[in-house]
Amino acid sequence: MRRTITHIGEHALAPASLMMSYGFDPKLSEGAIKCPVFQSSTFVFESAAAGKSVMQLAYGLREREQAEDPALIYSRINNPALEILEDRLALWDKADRALVFASGMAAISTTVLSMARPGDAIVYTAPVYGGTDFLFDKLLPQFGIRCHPVHGDLGDAAMQQAVERARAGIGPGGRIAAIYAENPANPTNRLIDLAMLADLARSLDGQSGGRPKLLVDNTMLGPLWQQPLAHGADIVIYSLTKYVGGHSDLIAGSCVGSEADLAAISGFRTILGTMTDPHTAWLLLRSLETLSLRMRQAEASAWKVAEALGAHPKVAEVGFLGFVDPASEQGRIFARQCSGAGSTFSVFLHGGEAEAFRFLDALKLMKLAVSLGGTESLASYPAGMTHVDVAPEMQRAYGISDNLVRLSIGVEEPEDLIADCLQALDQV
Known part of the structure; x- marks a missing residue:
């Protein structure tokens, strides 16, 4: 069940087309046109010698031979549906490899733990998703890993200063293990220049242990509207729960990158047990078939809703990427890095919490819930929901x-x- 057709003559097939067939051979599954759910915990070896060889490869005791297809062992390590899903996810970002996890936070935490050690530091752009902020601010420091947020001006000078602060605080033998960016930021939609961050990471190549890896959470725009690997990122992280899953019925995450960069993360995933399960992998394969359609429709609708809200007297500002000034630094970054504006954005009402609550409570069609990227429209209040644990001064x-x-x-x-939003604004 490995890679299949990617070209017709000289014509390269688009990822949206390859989502229907890539990596799956119906002949190996009784002619089934769709990949079955391989609901099996373990897989049979052809022989004792074959079992030993397979396990040696899995634990890094021997090198993978040219054109060798690693055999199936155990669903904590590999599973047919998981492998096909990872093959297809890698296509969108033109990556060597993808890894799938039980959640977006499992992807983030496993990736970071594979890189950082006590005494190390992480520099990250803020704001980030509330769970990520909790990991960086509350949990990693318990293991001697200091995390340094950068907010406000996210230009080259500010990032350089943050790196210097981080270097001053690392422990003996420590280093800056990673530079982490959520781009655009959740929930402000603030963009950061990924090429600048990549240059900054490369400038630290002389530190002990090599340069930090640039990790980019691409959940808000990817994989359709932004491909961070093309702008110098080493590893791209997704909450597959959002746009890729797209139906608010599963929890999963992933990271994509080079074979070399993902090797250590894969080992940590195996031992920590943070992989996703076969049924969730099958659901994600289903979702990938309509990913492009869903994201394009949602973005087209977001333009119309954002325009209607932006014209309303009770709205102070709409933080929609399609509205950034092309002549501004944000506009230049958007033009350079993004091919679409996405469909999640912030709305700043005239007033404060009371007005925001009245608007949210008056919505009838939109659902009041955290998360994003589903087929249904959702509304949330970041200060009191996804980012409630962030200190007020940091908010x-x-x-x-x-x-x-x-x-x-x-x-x-x-x-x-639009009708729903306008009637809700009448209650503000």
Whole structure:
């Protein structure tokens, strides 16, 4: 069940087309046109010698031979549906490899733990998703890993200063293990220049243990509207729960990158047991077939909803990427890195928490819930929900104000969503 056709003559097939067949041979599954759910914990070896050889490869005791297809062992290590899913996920970012995890946070934590050791430091752009912030601010310091947020001006000078602060605080033998960026930031939609971050990471190549890896959480725009590997990122992370899963019925995450960069992460995933299960992998294979359709429809609707909200007198500002000034630094980054504006954006109401609550409670079609990227439109209040654990002073520094509402636009008719938002604004 390995890679299949990718070209017709000289014509390269697009990822959206390859999602229907790549990596799966129906002949190996009784002619089934779709990959079955391989609900099996373990797999049979052809012989004792073959079992030994397979296990040696899995534990890095021998090199993989040219054109060798690693045999199946155990679903904590590999599973047919998981392998096909990873093959297909790697296509969108033109990556060597992908790894799939039980959640977006499992992908982030496993990746970071494979790189950072006590005494090391991580520099990250803020704001980030609330769970990521908790990991960096509360959990990793318990293991002697210091994490340094950078907010406000995210230009080259500010990032250089953050790196110097981090270097000053590392322990004996420590290093800067990673530079981490969530791009665009959740929930402000702030963009950062990924090529600049890649240059910064490369400038630290002389440190003991080699340069830090550039990790980019691409959940908000990817994989359709942004490909960070093309701009110098080493590893791209996704919450597959969001746009890729797209139906609010599963939890999963992934990272993509080079074979070399993902090798250590794969080993940690095997031992920590943070992989996803066969049924979730099968659901994600289903979702990948409509990913392009869903994301394109949602973005087209988001433009219309954002424009209607931006024209309303009770709305102070709409933080939609399609509205960034092309002449501004944010506009230049958007033009360079992004091919679409996405469908999740912030709305700043005139007033504060009371006005935001009245708006949210008055919505009828949109659902009040955390998460984003599903077929249904969702509304949330970051200051009191996804980022409630972030200290108030840091919320203010990050731009997470008490009048900010985050909307994730789904695939409903945009005119219906606009009607819902306008009637809710009448209650503000």
